[in-house]
Amino acid sequence: MGLPDVGGAVGRIVATAQNGLEVLRMGGLDTGTEPTPYKVVETEKMYRLRRYFPDDPGDGCANIVLIPPMMVSANVYDVTQQNGAVSVLHRHGVIPWVVDFGSPDHEEGGMERTLTDHVVAISRVIDLVRSVTGHDVHLGGYSQGGMFAYQTAAYRRSKGLASVVTFGSPVDVLAALPLGLPANLVVPGAEFVADNVFNRLWIPSWLARTGFQLADPVKTAKSRIDFLRKLHDRDALLPREDQRRFIEQEGWVAWSGPAVAELLRQFVVHNRMMSGGFVIDGEVVSMTEITCPVLAFVGETDDIGQPLAVRGIVRAAPLAEVYESALPVGHFGLVVGSTAGRLTWPTVGEWIQWREGNADEPENIAPMKTDRTESGTGISWTNRLTYGVGQVAGAGTAVSKELVEAVNSLQRTTWAVATESVRTVPRLFRLGQIQPSTRVSLGKLMSENAKRTPHDELFLFEDRILTHTQVNTRIDNVVLGLIESGIRPGVHVGVMMDPRPSALVTIAALSRLGAVAVLMSSSDSLPEMLTMAETRVIVADPDHLDRAAAACGRVLVLGGGSGDARVIERADGEHIVDMEKIDPNLVRRPAWYRPDPGLAGDLAFVVFTETQGRINRWSITNHRFAMSAFGAAAAAGLSNRDTVYCLPPLHHASGLLTTLGATAAGRSRIALSTGVDPARFSREIRRYGVTVVSYTWNMLAEIMDAPEFDASQLGTVRLFMGSGMSSGQWTRIRETLPNARVLEFFATADGSAILANVDDNKIGSMGRALPETNPVRVAAYDPMTGRMEIDRDTGFIREAGPREVGMLVSHAGQRFEASGLVLRDVFRPHDRWEVGGSLFRADADGDLWYMGSAAGVIQSAAGPIYQVPIQQALSMVSDIKLAGVYGVGEPGSQIAVAVVELREGVTSLTPTQIRVGLGELPAEQRPHLVWIADSIPLSESFRMMTSKIAARGMPKPGSKIWYRDAEGRYRRYTATAAAAIDWSSPTGVAADEETSVSE
Structure with a gap:
């Protein structure tokens, strides 16, 4: 047996002591x-x-x-x-x-x-x-x-x-x-x-260092043990000493x-x-x-x-x-x-x-x-196992991660429900607690958000950003400008502005003041709107100054900044007031002013809808605004992690309620578009980080059908929400953007009923009433007589059965809300139901399908024909971009006419395409005529204005028009065919002419 190397052991001890002392005194070894x-x-x-x-x-x-x-x-x-x-x-x-x-x-x-x-x-x-x-x-x-x-x-x-x-x-x-x-x-x-x-x-720096080291504690411990074990061997330590000192001490700030x-x-x-x-x-x-x-x-x-x-x-x-x-x-x-x-x-x-x-x-x-x-995570097992002994332990960490992921996968549904409940339940609970005397308004909601998250972003517009605090300050300043201009609580004030921060601020300022915001388009019906809303003053942006001044005697101009030449030239301080010139610091607050005085029962907004060429006034109380705002926010799952891209004009209910109201209720960011432009749409979606897009009617068709539209830019969008989307466009969104869904809302003209297709499973369905909004039913209704049907056994109005078309009625639980026709003792004693004039049918699951307005039913010789199902069916034809339906003639013998606009590059349709497209409708529910127009006029909200086409009367025979024969097939509508058709006959074709009419 050999003797132990005592000298070598002593040398290692001495070297360890010397090196250790240097580390303690200097923080490390001197590498030179x-x-x-x-x-x-x-x-x-x-x-x-x-x-x-x-x-x-x-x-x-x-x-x-x-x-x-x-x-x-x-x-x-x-x-x-x-x-x-x-x-x-x-x-x-x-x-x-x-x-x-x-x-x-x-x-x-x-x-x-x-x-x-x-x-x-x-x-x-x-x-x-x-x-x-x-x-x-x-x-x-x-x-x-x-x-x-x-x-x-x-x-x-x-x-x-x-x-x-x-x-x-x-x-x-x-x-x-x-x-x-x-x-x-x-x-x-x-x-x-x-x-x-x-x-x-x-x-502090020590905490940053500790956090980095804890990210891989096994490797950190291993490196320290290796350092101590080699502390006697200076030559072995020196090559890695600079790196060790950096990680252990010097590298952190x-x-x-x-x-x-x-x-x-x-x-x-x-x-x-x-x-x-x-x-x-x-x-x-x-x-x-x-x-x-x-x-x-x-x-x-x-x-x-x-x-x-x-x-x-x-x-x-x-x-x-x-x-x-x-x-x-x-x-x-x-x-x-x-x-x-x-x-x-x-x-x-x-x-x-x-x-x-x-x-x-x-x-x-x-x-x-x-x-x-x-x-x-993208780290493979092979890489972990080949990375060394320390990484084997890391692979064990990976096992635990995979287990966490497995458990997370098993509990994903439960977690999603719980997370969604955290967001939606408080909103719905708050909605259910609203009483007539409850203070609730858009202005109050935005004030609360400013207090809760003052530095969070709120408005995104043309690459600019405004926080809640900045917007709230601007609202308060505009309130003072309105006071200086003579606006008081309860006064009806028109608002005619493009979607931009100043428009949203104006609407919120009128709410904070307690005035009524009358949201107007710049259509030819503007004078009629002013009369219906009892409005004598308009707040307009510079772009709408001329139109507003031509229709109203007093215009307050806001937006565009001070110094706009168009405003300077015309502002006289009385008839046209440049509000940008008003210094809020010089305005004295009157004794009557109290911020956000609006009660649930107070009138807050007036918007207008156009049906069959007629203008209808829609009065919205603070309560109905809150119902729509909180209900839509809950249905869409909006939170402060969302950015909502606003396409609709603010004078449309979708722009006011679904966009502005819901995003305020959800504390989301609002990105404002300056118009419907496909190239800008795709660019701004990614630039703003948009997760939700709001729309109305045919806006998305106008964008997504354009050659310059780039669907790859919409990867962040999880939801499209709005109203009026066709089934064809809905289907195309599913095909183009499979990770996004559509949330289609429907509100009756009086705002008493609010429906939403929350689960997105049934394309074209309006879904059901939102929670904590007014319950709805479908009452049996005869569209030819315009009367609800009575149950002979009970004497009450009969509730429509599955798939039966009837009148949608909403429960009038809040008596202060009744703004339309309210019927009592409808389905049982002492109940109260508000009638909105919209026709629906319920499917076997209870989901509701819109059939059109009662006023829009086409009363043909064979019975009622409903417009919306025809439009939805034709929209599913791939070559058709837009499809509208209108009636021609006198009630009882009206002709149902479908007008279509084809997609770019398509020149015509075949009778087979028309027949297959309408195949799910019974023959008597199909249009009598189908014709191709070069274009269908659209309103500012991109709703088809078929009333302008209907005013032309009966379409003339030609190469781009077809008629429905007695069997529901479509044939070319020639002059010979037109002469043979008897429109007063339920079949539409005279018996002695049927065999002579060819395709």
Whole structure:
């Protein structure tokens, strides 16, 4: 047996003690390495800009600006002298510039920094480097620094950028959160922390370091054990000592609370890097604005910037040329360490030279695939198992993640129901508690939202953003302007404005004042509307000034800012008042003014509908507004995570109730469109991060049928909500956007009944009454006599059976609400039901289907013909864009005429197409005539104005018109056929002529 090597053991003990003492005293071992030389070329409050290798003039070199994450020191790009980023890049002919944000807790105002401050600062750095070098620059960032790079590129619309390079930077954050945490648990917690914690606290450097290390505790423990075990062997420790010291001590800086809160709110809770619509310096920004090339480094075992989240860039920036480089490392190993020095940074250098036209495409990159399918987080089992002993434990973590995902999958339905209940139950409970004396109004609702979430965004318009506080302040100022102009509570004030922030503010200001907002279109019926609504003053924007002034003796002009030439020329202070000139600070509040005085029973709005060419007034109380607003918000599941894109005009009930009312009730953002334009629609959907689109009638057909429409831009939209959509358009949306659904609302002309097809299963159905709104029934009704049918046994009105057409009536529980015809003792003693004039049928499940208005029933010789089923059936014919139905002649012998407009490029139809399209309707319910018009006129809300076509009378025979024969088939309507048809006959064809009429 040999003697133990006592000298060797003593030597190890002494070396361990010496090295350990050096670590305790100095924080680590002296490696003898020196920092790479650099010069600070610019110092601002937000940053210091380093230019590495200042002695190199950089002639002919490309330049890259590198951004560190907020919690990591700028030295992350120069941790080791040989393998550090700046050194490797310089050897590849690239001059590195590094943005040093410093440690916020040591910088003036550092703890109040926001994400916007960082992005704007980076944008200024790009301009500076470009001005010095005279060339576009490459922009790189690690982890959150890469998120900054993406955001800055989008903010600048890629101006001045040769490319963007990121390292482990997540884009689709909710697709794969760090450590595989489930999004449905993280999002509510992140929102609470952002709103209630980081508005008061900040993250010190030691906590940032601890959080990073806890992200992979096994690897952290293993590295510390290895360090202690090798503490005697200085030569073995020195190559990794700089890296160890950086991770353990020197590499971390504090994180300002506002920046953390904004990060959580915009990019975790709302996932706006993926959906679009994040806000930088008051400007709405989307990743779709990135058009320069992108290279994203993916860590195959990265548990922080997980592969699935990182690869979200290829979907978020569809206009960019996106490449990736996947490496077998974790999050930190992407930029620091031997693998980074051997693979990451040489590949970056090769990428830059390739993009500069000086080299071939690097071998270690590949185009990122848009159709890539990944399960879980995107980290494969093979990568975990081959990553080393520490990662075997990581694979165990993966098992637990898969178990969490499995449990989450099993409980998904329960969780969804519970989550939905948290949002909807309070709204419906509040709705059910409203009494006549309850104070409730649009103005009060917006005031409450401003108090609850003052800094959240509310209005998005032409890339501008307004918060709840800003909007509420503007509302108060407009109230003072209205008071100065002589408007008092209860006064009826017309509103004629395009959808824009000033229009919504005006409507809310009239509500806050207690006046009645009369929402008007600029149609030829404007004088009639003024008379019906008892309105003597209009608030208009400059675009509607001429039309308003021609119809009304007093016009208050608001919007467009002060100094509009059209207003200056005509404003006289009496008949035309420029409200932008009124200084709210000089207006004295009268003693009678009390903000938001509106009670549930008070009249709040007046809107107008047009049926069969007749204008009808629709009076809306605060209670009915609240019913619609809260009911629609609950049905749509709206929350502050939604951005609603408003297409309808505000004078339409859908614009007022479904859009403005529901988004206010849901505390959602409202993106205002300046008109129905297909190209702008697709662009703004992604820019604003739209999740819900509101519409009326044929708006979406006008957009989606256009050649320039790009369905790929609508990936963020989960819901289309509105009223009047055809079954054909509904079907096309399902086919084009399978991940979106349609929420179709219906409200009777008096507003007493509010229906919604909530589950979207039955295309064309109006669904059922919204919870906590008035219950409805279908009363048996004879459309030929215009009378409800009586049950002979009971004497009460008979309720219509399944599939039987009848009159929709709503329960008049709130006596103060009765604005239409109210019948008593209808189905049982002492009940009260309001009659709205709309015909429906109920299917076997109890879902309601709209048949048209009672006034619109076509009374033919064979019986009643209902317009809406014909329109819906014809809309399903692929070649038909629009289909309208009207009656010609006297009641009892009317002719049902269907007029269609074909899609672009289609010149005609066949009789077979018409017959098949109408095949589900009984022969007697099909139109007598079908003809093709060059175009069907549309109203401002895109409703077909068939009354203008009906005024022309009976269509003349021709090559584009067909008639229905006795068997329900369609034949060409020639002059010979017209002469043979007996329209007074129930069959429509004279018996002795049937055989002589040919197709």
